[in-house]
Amino acid sequence: MECEMCGRNVPQLKRVRVSGAIMNVCPACARFGEPVDEPRKQEIKDDIKVKIPEKKIIVKTYKKPYKKYKRPAGDDVESLDIVEDYASLIKSARERLSMTQEDLARKVLERKNVISNIERGDLLPSIETAKKLEKVLGIKLIETEY
Numbered sequence: 001m002e003c004e005m006c007g008r009n010v011p012q013l014k015r016v017r018v019s020g021a022i023m024n025v026c027p028a029c030a031r032f033g034e035p036v037d038e039p040r041k042q043e044i045k046d047d048i049k050v051k052i053p054e055k056k057i058i059v060k061t062y063k064k065p066y067k068k069y070k071r072p073a074g075d076d077v078e079s080l081d082i083v084e085d086y087a088s089l090i091k092s093a094r095e096r097l098s099m100t101q102e103d104l105a106r107k108v109l110e111r112k113n114v115i116s117n118i119e120r121g122d123l124l125p126s127i128e129t130a131k132k133l134e135k136v137l138g139i140k141l142i143e144t145e146y
Contacts, residue, residue: 005029080127080142087121093137094119108132 001013003026013024016033023033083089094104101119105112110129117123118133125133130141 003029005032079144081144082124082127082130083141083143086125086130086141087119089139089141090115090133090137091119093139097137104133104136107136 001011001024002009003013004023005018005025006029008026008028010026012027014027014030015022015036016025016030017023017036018025018033022036025033094101099107101115102112105115108115108129109132114123114129118125118129125141127142133139134141
């Protein structure tokens, strides 16, 4: 058998730990490391298996209870409509108040991209969003259909 440290052919090798690596070395090179006991290592493994029982992990999920939205009495959404020039009204009112799109988005609890799309005229705001914009900007966006 060949020593992994010096390369000599010897009849018997010893297992030692040298700088953290376990090597098969000749008796002369064994003095550079500390002996490794195989049976003791096996006992430790068996001990660990006995001491740590398997545990089942149960993950509980939380679901919000479904609440049906109740519309306030007298709020007839079907008869409400957004004015045609809503995009320019919103943009001019925001600029008049020296607000950025991000500031406005924060105040009406929307994303900046939504405000940007509304101001470009690419997105028609919902009645709820239009009401928030009216309140923050002090403009009239909703008209009643007859």
